[in-house]
Amino acid sequence: xxTVTQSQPEMSVQxxxxxxxxxxxxxxxxxxxxxWYKQPPSRQMILVIRQEAYKQQNATENRFxxxxxxxxxSFSLKISDxxxxxxxxxxxxxxxxxxxxxxxxxxxxxxxxxx
Amino acid sequence: GAVVSQHxxxxxxxxxxxxxxxxxxxxxxxxxxxxxxxxxxxxxMLMATSNEGSKATYEQGVEKDKFLINHAxxxxxxxxxxxxxxxxxxxxxxxxxxxxGGNEQFFGPGTRLTVL
Numbered sequence: 001x002x003t004v005t006q007s008q009p010e011m012s013v014q015x016x017x018x019x020x021x022x023x024x025x026x027x028x029x030x031x032x033x034x035x036w037y038k039q040p041p042s043r044q045m046i047l048v049i050r051q052e053a054y055k056q057q058n059a060t061e062n063r064f065x066x067x068x069x070x071x072x073x074s075f076s077l078k079i080s081d082x083x084x085x086x087x088x089x090x091x092x093x094x095x096x097x098x099x100x101x102x103x104x105x106x107x108x109x110x111x112x113x114x115x
Numbered sequence: 116g117a118v119v120s121q122h123x124x125x126x127x128x129x130x131x132x133x134x135x136x137x138x139x140x141x142x143x144x145x146x147x148x149x150x151x152x153x154x155x156x157x158x159x160m161l162m163a164t165s166n167e168g169s170k171a172t173y174e175q176g177v178e179k180d181k182f183l184i185n186h187a188x189x190x191x192x193x194x195x196x197x198x199x200x201x202x203x204x205x206x207x208x209x210x211x212x213x214x215x216g217g218n219e220q221f222f223g224p225g226t227r228l229t230v231l
Contacts (some may be wrong), residue, residue: 037222101147101212
């Protein structure tokens with residue numbers, strides 16, 4: 001069974017600085033998708049960024065980028081120029097190409113942004 | 116992005132009663148929807164996968180007779196918590212899977228259930 005591990009329960013970053021959130025996963029599959037979701041206090045899940053495992057190029061979305069290391073099964077999220085609105089819970093998630101689409105989530109990292 | 120709604124957003128009920136939560140995909144058809152449960156300060160745990168026109172697939176440890184799922188149309192799935200007890204109090208989140216394109220899941224805003 002696949003597992004997703006986020007080893008940082010909490011992280012803090014100064015406004016305008018850069019922070020990296022860690023995520024590792026375990027799978028025997030070669031085709032899958034990885035996601036980072038943001039859950040602000042409203043608890044609405046928001047997709048931040050996604051990565052297809054077959055793509056070698058790391059995904060980027062504006063201030064958000066990932067470092068995808070397939071061999072190491074690592075998928076970290078870098079947030080540049082952190083803003084107060086980035087404060088939230090961040091969940092790393094895995095989806096198998098073979099699945100019905102269900103996501104396997106890590107336990108989450110609570111990110112605080114200091115003004 | 117696509118929109119998924121959930122209703123109600125909050126519900127308080129007495130122990131022993133049943134509660135129905137609706138999940139709708141507003142601007143796309145979703146043959147598959149998912150129901151998650153999230154306890155305070157914890158991650159989302161998949162409860163079941165809801166497929167339009169067929170029986171839901173429940174995760175291990177989830178009582179299918181307690182958490183009834185009906186996916187009657189391509190835009191609506193319902194979760195009914197039957198004979199609710201205080202331990203069922205939680206945050207329930209649905210998501211709808213839009214196949215093709217980005218193959219992305221879109222999440223509803225969640226429903227907070229409190230059982231007294």
